[in-house]
Amino acid sequence: MINIIKNSLKPYLNDIYRISKLGFEEAKRDRYWDKLDNRYRSTRISAITTHLLEEKFKELNIFTNRSNNTFRFVINNTICRYKKLNNKTKLPQNVETFKNNEFIKQQCSLLKIDDYISYNLSNIPITIGYYTDYFYSKIFAIEVICHALNFRFEIEEPQTVVNFAQHISEPVREAKISASKGAIKERLNNAKQENNESN
Numbered sequence: 001m002i003n004i005i006k007n008s009l010k011p012y013l014n015d016i017y018r019i020s021k022l023g024f025e026e027a028k029r030d031r032y033w034d035k036l037d038n039r040y041r042s043t044r045i046s047a048i049t050t051h052l053l054e055e056k057f058k059e060l061n062i063f064t065n066r067s068n069n070t071f072r073f074v075i076n077n078t079i080c081r082y083k084k085l086n087n088k089t090k091l092p093q094n095v096e097t098f099k100n101n102e103f104i105k106q107q108c109s110l111l112k113i114d115d116y117i118s119y120n121l122s123n124i125p126i127t128i129g130y131y132t133d134y135f136y137s138k139i140f141a142i143e144v145i146c147h148a149l150n151f152r153f154e155i156e157e158p159q160t161v162v163n164f165a166q167h168i169s170e171p172v173r174e175a176k177i178s179a180s181k182g183a184i185k186e187r188l189n190n191a192k193q194e195n196n197e198s199n
Contacts, residue, residue: 002151002161005126008076009144015056017155020130020142023049028136041136042084046071050082078126085131085143090152090164092127092145124148128155 027033027044050071057064063074071082083092127145132138145152145164153161 001149002146005078005124005146005149006144006153006159006161008078009080009126012060012062012075013144013155015060016053016128017142019052019056020049021139023052024130024132024139026052038134038136045136046082046084053082078124080126080128083127083129085129085145087131087133087140090131090143092129 024045027041027048030044033041033044050066053071053073054064054066057073065072073080073082085092124146125148127147128142129145130139130142132140142155143152144155150163151161152164153159
């Protein structure tokens with residue numbers, strides 16, 4: 001299955017690699033590159049690279065889509081998204097957010113495990129992403145990641161496949177809800193009134 005996915009992406013990997021490097025170098029020529037923070041740099045890289053990829057894919061008649069700040073494209077029945085990867089975990093930057101957890105769950109739920117494992121290739125999403133050093137001076141690697149099948153490989157040769165842990169804990173959001181004394185008193189009075197009315 002891994003070889004099927006690798007072979008379906010193979011004709012386009014050189015273009016993706018070249019454009020990712022080109023987008024990174026163009027972003028570094030931005031006049032605010034040295035003055036602003038990493039968030040700005042990441043946004044510039046993403047904006048330029050996804051624009052270049054979109055233009056290239058239009059030439060190749062590959063379907064592209066932009067929604068929820070994510071750039072997606074369909075190659076040989078695999079749904080790909082282009083993301084920045086965290087340079088520590090080597091996983092998508094927003095890996096601990098609810099949205100990304102949902103994305104991973106959907107990937108894993110595509111596998112039907114009975115006596116035999118059957119895969120639906122037309123529905124397996126792939127993440128293609130890059131990670132850099134902390135100062136955004138160079139790209140360390142551009143990788144293909146498939147959460148559903150628990151593997152990753154670098155786009156550059158030799159394209160060695162590596163497994164990674166699928167078990168990413170659900171994000172926990174602890175928020176303290178605070179209110180003014182007046183608001184608390186009003187809620188308490190409303191609750192008492194509702195209680196009296198129900199009795």
